[in-house]
Amino acid sequence: MSHLDNHRIPASRQREVPRKGLNWIGKSMKRVEDPRLLTGKGRYVDDIILPNMGHAAFLRSPHAHAKIKSINTKKAEALEGVIVVVTGAHAAMVMGPTATFWCTMPWRWTACVTLVKPLSVLLPRAATLLKTP
Amino acid sequence: MNTVDIKFKVNGKAKKASVSARLLLSDFVRQDLSLPGTHVGCEHGVCGACTILVNDEPVRSCLMFAAQVDGCEITTVESLGKASALHPIQEAFWEEHGLQCGFCTPGMLMIAKDLLKRNPSPTEDEVREVVSDNLCRCTGYQNIVNSIMKAAAKMRDASATQSGSKGKAS
Numbered sequence: 271m272s273h274l275d276n277h278r279i280p281a282s283r284q285r286e287v288p289r290k291g292l293n294w295i296g297k298s299m300k301r302v303e304d305p306r307l308l309t310g311k312g313r314y315v316d317d318i319i320l321p322n323m324g325h326a327a328f329l330r331s332p333h334a335h336a337k338i339k340s341i342n343t344k345k346a347e348a349l350e351g352v353i354v355v356v357t358g359a360h361a362a363m364v365m366g367p368t369a370t371f372w373c374t375m376p377w378r379w380t381a382c383v384t385l386v387k388p389l390s391v392l393l394p395r396a397a398t399l400l401k402t403p
Numbered sequence: 404m405n406t407v408d409i410k411f412k413v414n415g416k417a418k419k420a421s422v423s424a425r426l427l428l429s430d431f432v433r434q435d436l437s438l439p440g441t442h443v444g445c446e447h448g449v450c451g452a453c454t455i456l457v458n459d460e461p462v463r464s465c466l467m468f469a470a471q472v473d474g475c476e477i478t479t480v481e482s483l484g485k486a487s488a489l490h491p492i493q494e495a496f497w498e499e500h501g502l503q504c505g506f507c508t509p510g511m512l513m514i515a516k517d518l519l520k521r522n523p524s525p526t527e528d529e530v531r532e533v534v535s536d537n538l539c540r541c542t543g544y545q546n547i548v549n550s551i552m553k554a555a556a557k558m559r560d561a562s563a564t565q566s567g568s569k570g571k572a573s
Contacts, residue, residue, distance in 0.1 A: 300497055305486035307505030308493040310440015310479070314506060317439045 324353055407470040413438070414482040422469040428462075429453040431469035432479060440480040440509050444538070451537030454510035455479045461517045461536075480509035483516070491557040492516060492550075501550030503541035510537045515551045523559055527552060 306312055331338075343355040405424040412418070413436055422431060429446070432455065433439045441464060444450035448466040455464045456478035484490035489497065492515050502508045511534070518525060518533045525533075530551045534544060 298500070301500070304497045304502065304505075305489060305493075307502055307508055308489065308496055308512070309484060309486050310438070310481045310509055311486065312440075312505045314442065316443065317433075 407473070409470060409473040411472045411474065412476040414478060420469070424468065424470055426469045427465055428455075428457075428467040428469050428472060429464040432464055432477070435469075438479050438481050442506050442509055444506065449538070450507070451510045451514070452507050454513045454537065456513055456517065459517070459520070461514050478513075480512055483512060490516075491561060492519070492554040495554035495557055496547075496550040499546050499550040499553050501543070501547045503543055507537055507539040507541075511539070511547055515554060518551065519555055519558055523555060523562070525551070525555055530555075 303312075338358070341357045343357060346352060346355045406421050407424050408419070408421050410417070410419050413432075418436070420431075420435060422435070426435075427446075429441060429443050432441050433443065441455055442452040443465055444452035446453075446465045448463045451463065453464040454461050456462070457467070457472060457475050459476070459478070484493050490512075492512055496502055496508065496512070501511070514533055514536055518530065522529060527548060530548050531544075534547055534551070539547060
């Protein structure tokens with residue numbers, strides 16, 4: 271009977287001394303985490319609920335490589351339920367640089383929202399934090 | 404805000420709810436019904452991670468409003484099997500390594516369930532056609548196709564033995 275025929279993962283054999291009949295080598299192993307993920311019990315970032323949690327909405331640049339002259343946040347700030355509107359200038363004042371997952375050449379200082387010039391249409395220009403309805 | 408009163412069945416249990424008219428079915432299932440096994444990937448009907456069955460038909464739950472399921476029967480991934488007693492489709496995905504991160508998996512399981520109900524003996528091309536509905540960004544489509552082919556075989560065997568034992572009994 272193959273280990274794939276029943277759905278039990280055997281206890282670790284790490285404490286056992288090397289011996290003959292190491293019959294797992296060269297065989298596919300079933301993953302321990304799969305039953306959890308297959309039954310909808312996995313937990314992802316979107317599943318985390320914290321007290322006083324808000325939702326963020328991102329305004330994305332309609333143009334790549336356009337220079338941001340100014341962003342008027344007054345109307346957004348006046349809306350009901352808005353906690354804060356963060357632009358690049360705001361972010362640069364209150365926090366340090368963030369990691370980037372895209373290549374910037376030449377190197378440039380990057381905040382969580384774009385400071386001066388969005389490199390692509392996907393980079394956010396401003397973030398609005400909203401109260402959870 | 405407009406609210407709508409709805410009555411529906413979710414995974415076999417009858418429920419009532421009063422929902423905001425603009426509430427998406429995906430958010431309703433995840434947050435109000437506390438069934439977070441259904442995942443929201445793109446929220447505009449492209450990725451298929453949020454696929455659930457409404458009246459036994461697969462739907463993108465991010466493209467439906469909760470108010471639309473009044474009188475319907477909803478089936479989510481939570482209905483399939485528990486970790487201790489997996490559904491044959493889930494077993495096959497485990498054995499054939501049909502998932503890596505598991506984010507697209509609930510949607511894949513639901514379209515597989517629908518396919519195997521309509522067609523218990525699909526060809527590999529037919530499985531590929533159905534799997535192309537959903538995106539997997541671990542890009543392991545080959546193993547997903549293998550998993551569904553294996554699940555089809557398992558379910559055919561199970562129904563063959565069942566009908567065989569029924570035949571002997573009668």
